[in-house]
């Protein structure tokens with residue numbers, strides 16, 4: 001399988017860093033082809049702005065949605081966006097790994113989604129290409145994430161509510177919207193206060209999950 005691994009954590013020596021390294025090793029062992037977008041290491045610019053387009057159809061007023069639809073036809077995206085788009089086109093499976101920041105993904109990854117999975121590229125409301133007719137039909141995706149809070153807090157009836165439900169704004173409203181099949185999320189709760197033993201168990205559990213892909 002061709003796999004794009006999109007990863008966001010600012011510290012290579014973190015638990016997330018160890019999870020990412022484990023996954024990359026396991027994927028190689030299984031002879032998958034892997035491309036990595038390590039967003040902090042790349043210093044990826046997450047801010048969508050006029051510079052995203054090398055050519056403007058409406059130069060007087062900046063309408064990002066309109067320009068993205070046009071650029072999807074002409075290829076007038078900035079080089080850093082195009083590079084990431086090529087990786088997405090190439091991949092059969094996209095894995096997104098990140099620590100939970102305010103019950104969502106870190107801003108650098110949200111910015112990658114804003115700029116790379118642009119209107120006209122993964123979906124196109126103008127041509128009714130979404131969900132069953134999403135432009136990424138045939139691709140799959142999976143979220144891998146860690147929390148500081150315990151599972152009870154992120155369960156139904158817990159103070160925050162079910163984390164899987166919160167993640168639907170990503171899995172359903174972004175990925176399924178674009179036509180992708182969503183694999184069950186791999187969640188590691190309370191990652192910031194784990195014992196070494198539990199950390200090692202969680203790394204092994206993730207290695208097995210990756211092996212079974």
Ligand SMILES: Cc1cc2nc3c(=O)[nH]c(=O)nc-3n(C[C@H](O)[C@H](O)[C@H](O)COP(=O)(O)O)c2cc1C
Pocket residue numbers: 009014015016017099100101102103104146147148149150191192
């Ligand atoms: C800005 C910020 C926001 C955070 N928001 C949450 C949150 O909403 N819920 C939660 O459970 N943990 C939250 N955390 C904690 C991280 O998710 C946790 O420290 C991380 O998953 C642990 O992984 P690491 O050891 O690889 O950094 C937040 C951390 C930061 C820095």
